[in-house]
Amino acid sequence: MTKPRWFWSSSRNAQMFLAAVTAVPLILAGLRGSPAVAQAQAATPAKGFRPPATLPLTSFYDTPHPLPAGKPGELIRSEAIDQYNLPYELSALRILYYSRTANIEDVAVSAVVLVPDGKPPAGGWPLIAWAHEFRGAARQCAPSLMKNLGAGPLLAMYTSLGYAVVATDYSGLGADSGKPVLDMQSNGLDVIYSVPAARAAAKQIGRKWIAVGSFQGALAAVDVAESELRDPNYLGSVAISGVADGQPVYERFAKGSSNRMLPVLASTVKALYPEFQVTDMLTDKALPAYQRVAQTCGGETEPEFTSTMLKPGWENNRFVKEFFSRNTPGQKRAWSPLLVISGEVDPAVPSDMSEKTVARICKQGSRVLFLKYPGVDASGVMGASVSDQISWIKARFAGYVAPSNCR
Secondary structure (H helix, E strand, O other): OOOOHHHHOOOHHHHHHHHHHHHOHHHHHHHOOOHHHHHHHHHOOOOOOOOOOEOOOOHHHOOOOOOOOOOOOOEEEEEEOOOOOOOOOEEEEEEEEEEEOOOOOEEEEEEEEEEEOOOOOOOOEEEEEEEOOOOEOOHHHOHHHEOOOOOHHHHHHHHHOOOEEEEEOOOOOOOOOOOOOOOHHHHHHHHHHHHHHHHHHOOOEEEEEEEEEEOHHHHHHHHHHHOOOOOOOEEEEEEEOOOOOHHHHHHHHHHOOOOOHHHHHHHHHHHHOOOOOHHHOEOHHHHHHHHOHHHOEOOOOOOOOOHHHEOOOHHHOHHHHHHHHHOOOOOOOOOOOEEEEEEOOOOOOOHHHHHHHHHHHHHOOOOEEEEEEOOOOHHHHHHHOHHHHHHHHHHHHHOOOOOOOOO
């Protein structure tokens, strides 16, 4: 595949940050591997392993039950914070805002807003809405409770290039708003509604915005593009790794070493469909692992979960199939352009899976630029694609027509 000539030209700053990303492994510490691979790695820590530095879960995240009604995107409260491992050349705010569940219920969601220091350009700082990968289902797994925000160096890079960032935690992480769901539509709503909340908290943020996500967040970024909540100031999405149909991905997890994601799937389906019976999917031996899903982060689920703990035909359960359907991108047209990035040797989501999904997205009439990077996995592609990400993002904010290689 040949990229458009203009696509290779990026700013000097972007090239400098690309060198930094590829030279300093710590910059990608929070982005290493697929969610499933990360869980498997966390399950067998090396000698001397130290967990990521975290911050306490304070009363800032607490909300009354039931939550008073509010408008989606409405800011509940905000606070300045200087406890993150971030450069001094930016300001950080925690925010709590209203979002909506898949069942159209009010829910409080937490996030972090990063704003460059200095005078904003005319119209305010352009905004990147960041969608994170899966890091666990407990409240304390929220990226806003990690001192590096899970992807802090990458987010700091965006602010150094003149973009504000809002990084949502998703419903249920951080804020005490119920069980989180590993669901692209739910996550997509949280991303969308984080944008007006960020503007309310930081008046120097402008109207124009782009969504960027990796792994689970990549699907959320695609859902933003396909959402019926059409904000004319939204300019497109960047989806990095993980863009594939839900069913083949989870079936692949079930057959391999990444089957620890299956209790999380069961918890997600239960959150979406309360009438779902977990025992229709999991055997009795799997229930201790299922019950620990909402208590742990990063693969700490115990006891060990194996594929033998799945009921035969689990994938044909009607609620599981409904979940697979709502987590299948490309069933409707994306009304804003997409940049989809994939590493050819990603062990969790092979590039052929991504190709099939992207082909369906294209057939809907969507405008997609699909870039594959040979010889790199989901971890490596994050650093390898930085220059291309920045070029694409700069062009959207500059008003250029987005490139597409749909056939």
